[in-house]
Amino acid sequence: MVLLRRVIGDALRARRQGQHRTLREVSSAANVSLGYLSEIERGQKEPSSELLAAICDALGARLSELLREVSDTVALAEQMPGVLVPVADEPTPVAAPAVRSATNRGVRQVTSDGSVAVQVRQDGPLKATLRSTRVRPADRDVVCAA
Numbered sequence: 680m681v682l683l684r685r686v687i688g689d690a691l692r693a694r695r696q697g698q699h700r701t702l703r704e705v706s707s708a709a710n711v712s713l714g715y716l717s718e719i720e721r722g723q724k725e726p727s728s729e730l731l732a733a734i735c736d737a738l739g740a741r742l743s744e745l746l747r748e749v750s751d752t753v754a755l756a757e758q759m760p761g762v763l764v765p766v767a768d769e770p771t772p773v774a775a776p777a778v779r780s781a782t783n784r785g786v787r788q789v790t791s792d793g794s795v796a797v798q799v800r801q802d803g804p805l806k807a808t809l810r811s812t813r814v815r816p817a818d819r820d821v822v823c824a825a
Contacts, residue, residue: 685722686749687731692720694738694745708737 695705702720706713711730718724719734726734735742 682722683749683753684719684725686752687726687745688720688722690745690748690752691734691738694740695720698738700738705734705737709733 695702702713702716706716709716709730710733715724716734719726719730731745732742735745
């Protein structure tokens with residue numbers, strides 16, 4: 680399954696980093712604690728609609744734009760074969776997040792119309808982790824393995 684809170688967190692982090700702003704700046708502007716905003720960006724907490732609207736406002740983004748981006752990412756993941764299909768449990772090697780790569784077992788990547796790259800890692804029979812990134816124009820010629 681695709682975790683919606685993870686996709687929302689990735690989209691918020693991408694917008695914040697694209698503006699070269701710190702968590703502290705955005706958390707202060709949105710009137711939310713720095714730790715809680717960090718947990719939202721990492722997909723560990725699911726924000727309420729009011730909190731999400733406040734964070735979007737602090738980022739100078741429309742809530743509808745963020746939700747559209749999240750919806751497009753989820754729709755792309757749903758089109759990938761096997762993303763929402765249960766798979767047999769396989770032991771996952773323990774690795775630091777910094778050294779995990781797309782070559783891990785169960786990871787597939789796809790690029791949609793050259794603007795969004797989606798990486799899906801099957802974490803268990805009914806759980807998948809979805810990561811999305813916007814593709815820079817210079818990277819659009821790179822084809823990701825499916």
